[in-house]
Amino acid sequence: xxxxxxxxxxxxxxxxxxxxxxYLSNGKRAGRYWVVxxxxxxxxRSMFVRLQESPKGAAGKWTDAATGEHGDLLDIIRExxxxxxFGEVTEEARRFLKLPRPEPQxxxxxxxxxxxxxxxxxxxxxxxxxxxxxxxxxETYMQRRGIALVNHGGSLRFHPRCYYRSDEHSPTxxxxxxxxxxxxxxxRITGAHRTWLDPDGFDRIRLGxxxxxxxRRAMGDLLGNAVRFGVVDDVLAAGEGIETMLSLRCVLPTxxxxxxxxxxxxxxxxLPSGLRRLYIARDADAAGDAVQATLTQRAQEAGIEAxxxxxxxxxxxxxxxxxxxxxxxxxxxxxLVPEDVVRFLHSSTLAAE
Numbered sequence: 001x002x003x004x005x006x007x008x009x010x011x012x013x014x015x016x017x018x019x020x021x022x023y024l025s026n027g028k029r030a031g032r033y034w035v036v037x038x039x040x041x042x043x044x045r046s047m048f049v050r051l052q053e054s055p056k057g058a059a060g061k062w063t064d065a066a067t068g069e070h071g072d073l074l075d076i077i078r079e080x081x082x083x084x085x086f087g088e089v090t091e092e093a094r095r096f097l098k099l100p101r102p103e104p105q106x107x108x109x110x111x112x113x114x115x116x117x118x119x120x121x122x123x124x125x126x127x128x129x130x131x132x133x134x135x136x137x138x139e140t141y142m143q144r145r146g147i148a149l150v151n152h153g154g155s156l157r158f159h160p161r162c163y164y165r166s167d168e169h170s171p172t173x174x175x176x177x178x179x180x181x182x183x184x185x186x187x188r189i190t191g192a193h194r195t196w197l198d199p200d201g202f203d204r205i206r207l208g209x210x211x212x213x214x215x216r217r218a219m220g221d222l223l224g225n226a227v228r229f230g231v232v233d234d235v236l237a238a239g240e241g242i243e244t245m246l247s248l249r250c251v252l253p254t255x256x257x258x259x260x261x262x263x264x265x266x267x268x269x270x271l272p273s274g275l276r277r278l279y280i281a282r283d284a285d286a287a288g289d290a291v292q293a294t295l296t297q298r299a300q301e302a303g304i305e306a307x308x309x310x311x312x313x314x315x316x317x318x319x320x321x322x323x324x325x326x327x328x329x330x331x332x333x334x335x336l337v338p339e340d341v342v343r344f345l346h347s348s349t350l351a352a353e
Contacts, residue, residue, distance in 0.1 A: 005074070008093055012073040013060035015097075016051045019073050022096065023080045024049070031118050032221070038064055039071070039079040046264055048223055049076070056221055063223065065268035066294060123182070123192035123220035130157035130179045137197050138178045141208040142246065146321035151249040153229050156180050156242075164196055166213045175199075175210040180227045180242055182220060182261070185272050191220025193227060193242070193261055218261055224270040230256035232272045235340060237309065238295070239281030239316075240266050240288075247320040248281060248309075251329045255279075255344040263287035267294040277305045277337065283315045309335050 012019055020027060020034035026043040027036025032052050037044025039062070046066035053059045060073040077096070078089045133139050133150065136158040142150045150156065162177035175196040182191035194217050196210035209215035227242055229249055238258045239245050245259045260266035263283070267290070271278065278299045282288040292308050299306035311319045312331065320328050333341055 005090065008090060009060070009072055009074055011097055012093060013053075013058060016049065016059045016073065019060070019076065019096070020049050020051070023076055031219070033223070038066070039069065039076055041080055046267075048268075049073075054221065056224070063268060065223075065264045066290065068294070068298060118219045120190050120220045124189045126159070126162075126192050126194075126219075127157060127179055127181045127189060130159040133158045133178070136160075137176045137199050141178065141195075141197050142243070144208055145243055145247075145317055146324075147243065147246050147250060147317075148325075149250060149253075150246060151229070151253045152246065155227055155229055159194075162194055162196065164210070164212055173212070175212070178242075180259075182218070182222055182225050183228055184225050185270055187228075189220075190225045191218055191222050193218045195242070222261060222265055223268055226258035226260045226265075226269055228256070228258050230254070232256045232258075232275065234274060234276040235279070235344075236272070236275055236277075237279040237281055238266060238269060239309075240283055240291075241315065241317070243317040244281060244283070244315045247315075247317040247328070248332070250320060250325055251332055252344045255340075257281075263291045266291050267298075269295070271299060271302055271304060275302075275304050277307065277340070279307050279309050279336075281309045281316060282311075284311055284313065307335070307337065 017029065017034065024034060024036045024041050026041050027034050029051070032050065032054065034049040034051055035045050036042070036047050038047050047062060047064040049062040050057055050059055061070065062076065063070045074089055074093060077092050081092055083089050083092065133156050138156065138158045139150060157179045159177045159179050161174035164173045164175055176199050177197060178195040180193040181189050182193060184190050196212055196215045198208060198210050226238070229245060233256065236256050236258060237245070237248060238260060240260060240263055242259045245257045249257060258269065260269045280292050280295055282292045296306040309332065313319055313322060316328065319331065329345065333345055336345060
């Protein structure tokens, strides 16, 4: 028998991945997380279960980015099995822990100087060894997407030969890449986002990205964090893509912004203390609708005013590229709060003149 519930939870946490594989079989591992649709084992990518202890929290803790729900592995067992009585939950957990486990393969002790692939440390090292984007293919890539002035505030760097493998069985390639640092609210680098680029040209299909299967990938800890442009005070604009937010920075260069890198991560992005107003730069699709609803509710519960910024086309980079900066400025003038028009948009207009 287990002495108490806390000890039972700790033992489950030590086998977090085995718990997820058994009870959340419709999900899959993604770095240090198990990703699935929800706590009822629905296929999808809204729910993240932490598989290893990290500075962000203990193993076994989970968050559903779509609903804001969170809990531990005992909650997963309860919901997946539809149990109401807590005694039944603990009994099911005890039964699971008595199941035979495959023998773990012995791994060689890692070399101290080598950061684990996909880790926070690997992300920090990649960003550190990268260089400024000025005069590189990163700047060219942005200009061809309509972003003439890349107002990134030091969050982007360039790597001339960034490693790429489509899968573990494929050979390693090298391509030039845009490297973006992912940070937490304290400014600590928790991850990096790589966009591999084509050094030889720009076409309408790839939009300047390298001709590989997945030209965008992230590493490190992303949940709750973002690529940040500017230092937040009381107003922030947040959206999914780096190019989307940099397009807005062309018109609003002094407004702090954050790119969460995906719809799910935008829904779960941590909001800074002292924030008074949040602009949600939504994409014009079903995921954008869901993000807007979830993030608006979270902001309002925290006493933050939430305002949606909506593009005419799919996102604000499309608007900038197709319609130009003056029309984008006119669109935003109608969507911003009047005091922010004076504070942020008016100054950018003067700068342009």
